[in-house]
Amino acid sequence: MADVNRGNRPLSPHLQVYRLPIAAITSIMTRITGHALVAGILLIVWWLAAAVTSPGAFACADWVMRSWIGFIVMTGAMWSLWYHLLAGVRHLFYDAGYGMEIESARKSSTAIIAGSVILAVITLILFFAL
Template sequence: MADVNRGNRPLSPHLQVYRLPLTAITSIMNRATGHAMVAGFVLIAFWLLGAAAGGGLWDCANALTRSWFGWIVLVGSCWALWYHFLAGIRHFFFDAGRGLEIETARKSSIAIIAGSVILTLLSLIIYYI
């Protein structure tokens, strides 16, 4: 039997109706950055393997690492590493029962995003100096 009082509401909630809070987005991003760092680790491992093997493998690994694609992967991995690190610190506080208020959690989410971008830029500046 159909619910006559339902009106125009959807049958089940979905992302087009409900907006995820910033804390949920940063929590999802924490998991995603954990997986995304693997790309950078694989590229660095390939580069180190090429350095150890020498010859043609070194030329291939060095060219890949120094290409625009390698630069994007390494910068993205650097950002993911800083983001994951800062989010991990926040989760230590959450585990201790601190910072769980809605406004405090929202501010810490903003701090994680801003901090990861700033630390990535500082890492790039230090690298290029």
């Protein structure tokens, strides 16, 4: 690609000495939450499979599901799912060409963090109240 103008293009940041802006942090968090939430799906699928296997298998999976380990995994996966959903919505807007400016990316980053925490708290309240 010898005919590309290489002189006037932005440099990739050196990550060890670069303080990541909030838009970069929320971007990498999209990837992390997308992979981490599969822990919750695994727990649910194991729990479903155990229910059709035997009473003993279900008792084991159900104990894990209702223990503090299950609570941490399920709550973490639930927040990750909300976060990944909101970040995914932002990607749909990015694809359509909206919200790419630095200031709006900063605002949407704050909205994603705050929105995912609010939705997670509402989900927990509804789960324990109903």
